[in-house]
Amino acid sequence: MSFDSVFSSLSVSGSGLGAEQARMKAIAENIANANTTRTPEGGPYRRQRVIFASVLSSAMRSGLQRSPAPAGVRVAGVVRSTEPPISIFDPDHPDADKTGHVAVPNISVPNEMIDMIAAARSYEANLAAIRNFKTMVSKAMSILR
């Protein structure tokens, strides 16, 4: 007897929580590095974006099941923005070039805040799904009473 199918929606919501957490981490890094001009790769910091991909259940992948059965979301990768950095005039800056311009990251902190709110709300939505699943199972168990 396996409980795995009973708890499949729990693991789907759990993967959603993990994905939103990864997104939150990327946004936090963007905000923290909004003024970073030095990176190991050279040049200013480049904005990070998290790419999500849906996951198919192992039964589908192994060909046991014909119809696609969703099994959550995963982080497909973190990509760096290719937008050119903003050049600001600051001759006193140690990283300024000969013309006195400094390349700073093309990050808008207000936009990152909005993305963060979206990530937080999506996280809450996944939590609500888990709560509702718990309620549904409890209601089903109350049939026996």
Added chain:
Amino acid sequence: MEIARIAPALTPKTAAMPAPPQNVGPGFRDILGSAIDTVNDKQLAAQQVIADFAAGKGDNVHDVMLAEVEADISFKMLAQTRNKLVEAYKEIMRMDV
């Protein structure tokens, strides 16, 4: 003398009862036993996840919570089944023979 008369009337009946069928799949006891094992595994898994998290090995909080929810729900399911079984047993015991 009363008993002697009843006894021969009873024995042929019990002897004529069909033998219990063999190999009819897992019995109720096996199913319940495996369910209890599964619930126990869930409890142990949740305990392990909590211990790992307390030791600083966990990646995130929600995995700990989900393990707890799984253990909780499966234990409640088992408790409900047990309650129903005890209820059925009492019902049989109350039955007038």
